[in-house]
């Protein structure tokens with residue numbers, strides 16, 4: 197006898213009811229499990245078939261708890277970026293959809309920790325105690341949720357705080373050839389946030405383990421780890437990890453920002469990030485463009501850096517300041533990645549190997565460096581002297597070339613060169629030795645007033661140190677004005693200059709009675 201449609205339907209209903217009963221009896225939930233198969237493997241990439249419902253950037257689980265991100269989603273094959281050691285995988289392995297995108301642990305529990313791009317601890321300090329997880333890719337804050345950059349982020353480096361100031365919420369690129377002190381500048385900026393309620397995230401991308409260990413040791417020795425999270429991917433790891441590291445680090449930083457805190461993030465460096473992405477794209481057979489980078493490399497970096505901002509007061513008023521680092525080759529700032537990043541960021545600090553060799557440290561090329569929004573955030577006391585100093589320094593850099601040829605110089609030119617030399621010497625600064633604001637102001641005021649012009653150049657370093665120490669004895673009410681960022685009154689300025697004049701007197705050359713030292717007629721008194 198043939199079964200009627202009703203009979204078949206009834207049989208299905210009974211079967212489902214049975215299943216439902218079984219589920220209830222066992223207290224379990226039935227969930228579909230979508231599995232596919234690995235069809236091919238190459239360096240850090242797997243091709244997978246049999247997952248028709250997969251979403252873009254969905255996380256896929258491979259055997260041995262290795263995860264991968266669905267990057268190329270085609271009709272019958274998926275290109276997956278592997279996040280971890282893939283040596284044990286082979287074609288034919290079964291993979292499983294997870295139904296979620298890549299996320300990372302965030303929260304206060306991460307402070308003081310060194311973790312990898314997946315959030316696993318690398319410092320041997322036990323599991324990471326984090327309250328929440330956040331996706332690594334998140335939309336940047338809406339334009340109406342952003343506030344203007346008006347609060348300075350002091351780096352403790354005189355040359356930057358005075359001439360290329362950075363504001364909270366700004367993105368300032370650090371670029372230079374290899375071994376020109378790029379990392380040193382970023383680390384000094386982190387060290388200077390001690391006791392200032394600024395959380396720092398240092399993201400090392402594709403670096404040597406020894407370099408990262410050195411940075412972590414400096415942060416630890418100098419007491420800066422308590423406010424810092426370090427996210428690390430090493431050069432020998434899967435390129436997928438290097439690719440996700442800055443996004444994961446940004447989510448960690450954003451969590452603090454959204455809780456109303458000020459955050460500083462350092463990406464060291466995005467050249468390695470771009471190379472990792474190029475490697476992945478070429479393996480995924482995406483068409484190469486300029487310098488073999490894929491066409492969307494600009495978008496990769498712009499969507500990362502757009503997440504740095506300052507939020508409106510109603511949203512907590514937190515900020516995320518980014519210091520991305522880029523390595524140039526033979527000072528070529530017009531290569532693809534440097535030009536992209538220069539156009540994405542709000543300014544750049546350019547480091548010069550020539551200055552580095554001359555012992556001008558930090559080797560900042562002031563002429564090529566710029567901060568497009570930081571000027572508005574700079575403290576008034578700096579602003580009063582920064583313009584004159586920058587002009588005098590730029591003039592000096594131009595004239596210095598002539599002086600090298602041994603040309604005969606007129607008095608005015610010679611004076612400008614001597615003044616410029618003293619500015620350069622005073623802006624010199626050792627590594628890991630940030631200078632507090634009052635000390636910086638004392639030095640800059642003395643410089644702008646020409647007080648140091650008669651000090652022999654070989655004694656400038658000592659005179660600068662004396663001025664730095666002077667900051668400790670500046671009267672409390674003047675210090676208060678310096679700390680709050682108020683405009684310095686004429687009296688405040690006169691007090692500081694008087695103290696500086698006395699302190700510097702010890703470094704002036706001995707003069708025959710009645711002949712000097714003259715009160716530098718060529719120089720303007722500080723306003």
Ligand SMILES: Nc1ncnc2c1ncn2[C@@H]1O[C@H](COP(=O)(O)OP(=O)(O)OP(=O)(O)O)[C@@H](O)[C@H]1O
Nearest residue numbers: 373374375376377378379380381557558625626627
């Ligand atoms: N202000 C400074 N005073 C003295 N030494 C410095 C200073 N800044 C950097 N250095 C030294 O210069 C060297 C290079 O510095 P750093 O590692 O920061 O450069 P980098 O450009 O980040 O290098 P890489 O290209 O390897 O990333 C280091 O040995 C560092 O100690």
